[in-house]
Amino acid sequence: MENSIELTAAAKQGSNPVKKFLRIRETGLILIILALFVAMSFASPYFLTWVNMRAMVMAFAVEGIVVVGMTILLISGGIDLSVGSVTALAMVIAGSLFLAGVDPWLASLVAIAACTGIGAFMGFFVTRIGLHHFIVSLAVMVIARGACLLFTGGRPLGLFSLPPEFKFIGQGSIGPVPLVIIVFLVVVLCFDFMLRRSTAFRKVFYTGSNEKAAAYSGIRTKRVIFLTTTLCSALCGIAGIIYMARFGSAQPTFGLGMELNVIAAAVIGGASLNGGSGTIFGAILGAALLSVVSSSLALLDVSVYWQDIIRGSILLTAVSIDHYLNKKRDAGGKA
């Protein structure tokens, strides 16, 4: 039920800052993450160190770019199961071309273009043939994974010889802050802002909320869906290139199961699987929550046999609390 306009409106109406904060959709998640931080900083002396923080952010920064694409796609009413394979395919294509002697920047552009093409391919099947995103992206997930295997013979590509200025994208830092984190933040902030404010992205909300109503208002909804589908794959391509630069290798099996993680992040952050609502900010908080929980369990040396149980339970609890807080907020706002 949240959306940016409401948010801004609420924020403007709020008289004192605390009330303002409590009105924002994402407040519940922020509080939950803060609570985890407080608990963890008591539980482990290593938690609140710069190195640990950096490791935790690095663990989801690149995936966060995919989360952005998925959130926008979900808002428009779509879904994409192929994100993991398409990300891997970007690495594999760029890596193979580089090994074949192509300039790495050019190779990356080609790979991103290929991923964009895959997105357009999916968009075509969804908007022109009329198939459901789920089944199209499932098929493409399988095909793209197959293509990864085919291009590499199933073996990871070692790309140690990538030029340092290329590796800088994935491994470099500006001051103490890794470039990856900077890129991630820029992508997130740009898309968050545009999704709240730009006319182009508001159409994504309209389309996802009620495609027919949007079409009646003259919005070319098929084109919107085509574009969000393409954008999501393009962002996967970019993520794949950053991963490649970061790891100096291309792994054909990269990103297995990434789709569930990414969708979960968006949904925890308030995106609706029925389209029409969601925010980038929320989705990134969702990704952060998942990552912080995983990292914390690793840091505390919790037995692996317990980790999944705890992780799942925290996820369920967090989502329930968030849901409860939002219900209260909505009710409170009306009373």
Add this chain to the structure above:
Amino acid sequence: MENSIELTAAAKQGSNPVKKFLRIRETGLILIILALFVAMSFASPYFLTWVNMRAMVMAFAVEGIVVVGMTILLISGGIDLSVGSVTALAMVIAGSLFLAGVDPWLASLVAIAACTGIGAFMGFFVTRIGLHHFIVSLAVMVIARGACLLFTGGRPLGLFSLPPEFKFIGQGSIGPVPLVIIVFLVVVLCFDFMLRRSTAFRKVFYTGSNEKAAAYSGIRTKRVIFLTTTLCSALCGIAGIIYMARFGSAQPTFGLGMELNVIAAAVIGGASLNGGSGTIFGAILGAALLSVVSSSLALLDVSVYWQDIIRGSILLTAVSIDHYLNKKRDAGGKA
């Protein structure tokens, strides 16, 4: 748009048998599978043998039971990502109890009861707390997998010592037909019939089609959703026990990725991810299609590196053709 009434009604109106057949929702899928059969029987002399047919059915029979549960859940508007882990958990619980000296039949009952309990747990979170099926079942997927690891220490359980009459469930035959296939067919036929004809299951369609309108028709929609969620997990439990009897082992990592396969089968078979439509018959055809494609690729010894690409492409093509045929049928039926 398919539904049982339309189907039966249409079938009654149709004057000649060919026309009748062409009016059924599943016709497209049947034709596609038949086409595959014809192509394969030319491509390989071993394809149309009884042994191969049996092996192909065996390859999806047990998963087919889960497909039944998923289809019903999808019709009611839900989804379940935890099917793979819950199936594995059934194996693990029953296996561990058996190794601890419990009678295997009793152990199996306890395991199925536990899975049913998990379904009820999910149903509770969905209907009472108000969370989305996707996120609840994702959390439970992680938790159940964790429980599998916890109960086994991550180690597969060897259950070779299961009594032969228990193993008979998974390995026995009645005449030339494996018991597994008989059980599968009974489950499929029962649920298909009930879904088409029984008042109880009709309410599932109403609920999934428009939950509010269903509530305004006096249907206790939350209870319906609670029950379909529970049923799906219970069927996973049964499938897990059959797998255990068949393989004589319990693997904590069993069923990874099963959820996508199962959902894909249901969707190929015409189930809507938005709820309100689907048939068991169609979903089983969907599962059969996926299985026949995989088996055929193996039979033809297609290169591993090409298999995924071919499989994904066939899936996409089949779904497109089916969609096209249905659109034509719908239009034709009206013309």
Add this chain to the structure above:
Amino acid sequence: QEGLHCASGETYIMNVMVSGHPYWVPVYQGFKQAAEAFGCTTVFSGTPDYDITKQIASFEQDMVKQPAGILVHPMQSDPFIEPINRAISDGTQVVTFAADSPKSNRSAYITSDNLAEAKFAAEEIVKQIGETGQYAVLENPGQSNHDLRVTALIDYMQQHYPGMELVGRQATNQDSTAAYRATASILQANPELGAIWIPEAGSAEGAVAAILEAKSDVLVMHADITPATLEHIKAGNIHMALNPNQGMQGFMGFMATFMAAHSEVFDPFNDYRTSGYNPVQIPFIDNGFAVITKDNADSFDLNTYMQGRDPA
């Protein structure tokens, strides 16, 4: 105390991916047993996921604790170069096992010799079914050690036994249902099939089910072991399994890490002082493998082995 011994609190970490996998269990037992002998503390760490990003995050979190050494199974070689080198320059010694990061500064690498396993399997197959015949393999593309076990066997057969024909090659990705389906189809297409080689045990379980159902007498050989395949070996359904010596892997892994952390006891005849690398450098340690047959199967029940032991 004199001699090699851990200072109090001196910790060694074993870091893996898919940390719930049973393969690590005996490895960690070996690691721990060696550590106990030297009075050291051990931690089992890593990520439950098959996710390189998460494993690197967990490795970096291990580093925050400043352990004396980390025995790591790098999910991929190159991505670990930078983290491993950073750990070493921060004073934590790193040794790899079961998968390597050869371009990093890790001081040692302990592994099974997959080529030796493949060669042994090929010879055994030929010994059992003769020099001419048909065989098939199941595989798991993308997983390097499984890949090696399969491709090495195929290459070896081609070179030494041209009469052996590879008639089926299917990807099953450790999924017993997929293995069942693939094996059933291979059996259908190749009634003359003599043997099948499977690089891991999960697929072997499904393959055996298909072979039993088809009442075929194909010779099954596989690598690794699970309780179910063990029972099949005892029952004669599986001919034999080759199991890497996991305990030795962990034990030698600890030794190598510990020695790297205590390298002051060693002054080798080379340039380590001027070049600044750790004097305890071991490019490759083979932990060996065991051949599991009907006769010795009882010694390979992990559940029996683990009775009374702490997995953590």
Add this chain to the structure above:
Amino acid sequence: MHDDVILKISNVSKSFGPVRALRGVDFELRRGEIHALAGENGAGKSTLMNIIDGILQPDGGEILWEGQPVRIASPNAAQELGIGLVHQEIALCPDISVAENMFMAVTNRSRRFLMDVGSLKQRARAVLGQLCDIDPGAIVRDLPISHQQLVEIAKALTLDCKVLILDEPTAALTEREAQTLFGIMRRLSAQGISIIYISHRMVEIFDNCDRVSVFRDGQYITTAPISEITPSGVVNAMVGREIGTLYPPKQAADTRTEEVIFEVRNLTETTRFKDVSFALRRGEILGIAGLIGSGRSEIVKGICRLEGDVSGEVLLDGKPLQLRHYGDSIAAGLVYLSEDRKGDGLFLERSIAENVSALDLRHVSSAAGLIETDREIELARSLGAKLNLKYGRLSDPVSSLSGGNQQKVAIGKMLSVNPRLIFLDEPTRGVDVGAKSEIHRILRELASEGVGTVVISSELPELIGLCDRVLVVREGRIAGEVAGDRMTEENIMRLASGLEAAPQPTLNA
């Protein structure tokens, strides 16, 4: 041809499979006129409007815009020409704010990169202000259906159009909002904007329009200036036959009894209504009137336990009912026809037959709980015939029916269970005159058979014509009651808006 013709339709046809929705119709719209369009349910009015708005493409025929032949390929193209359409079915984005919904088309055409949220809300408030008091920041999902209808109208007013089409805009509005709307329409027409106005309410057509065109069965019948035709002439053209008196006779004096079949005592809900008490006598039709948002629907939904946390007593035939949820109500014979047929009245994607039987499947199933398709089809067929339902096949999805015919399916669903007491919330919303009087006749029959009948309607003439007694609700309380001679529009409006102290109800529980 008239010089001032802005839009001319000639010989336009449109079929949906076997259904020929339009067969070579002609239509002509002059600049600045308010042109009414009348016709039975399923006559093809909405279909023609959808063609004019570019949502549907005609199978044949020609559209002339200002004398030039045009092809209107999409709603966008229609907007560029200057055509705005208020849909019969509400088409809003539920997750989005009122303001954004209103300016969706503007946003779409805008070349600006960023939204100007502030001015959007301001402009929204200005337009909404003419109609009612709705917060432009509110999320549409949270609005009651009548407010959504107003937003839908306001949305069309934001378009800078030359032709404004209103497809049954007043179906869910009360008199007051409707009058405001008519005021706006007249102002627009004075500015030279042409308006096509579709309605089944003759009074509205005759009070506000300049000309009227009539369609029947997808065919164009006639066009006439209002001054040259009478309401019964229009009805005659629509239906092809004379329709007698519009409303059935009221309860005959000699059958009147004091026997109370249903009673509500001190029904209270936390926020929406308080202390509601009333009784229903055998044989009478009870009406409930009130302004939009007065709580009429909430009270009735509360009685049936459809919504809200309700306390108070409900008695049927003198026996208190223990109702916990709506299923209990249905079992006891209490049914409720929703005012929002699309949102909660119907399963749009499921077949007509399945919709009709949904309320109680026991009527079409065997003892073993198996649905008997023949009986289900038969039930739908007989109720369809009774309500003059126009459909292709009973297995077609309800979404393929015209608005009024969908409403008939919803009513059929209520009648299928042989209720003891039936609450109808806007029962004839969007239903044509012929079918409307048929429904009224059925309701009268039900009442005289002893079925309790309670009708909520925003159309005062309907309440007055049909009911024997009318309760007026204001701000969640019963403000008063009128019956007999005192049942006039004026009295009801006065009670509804609180201009007069409530007269004591004649029959207090």
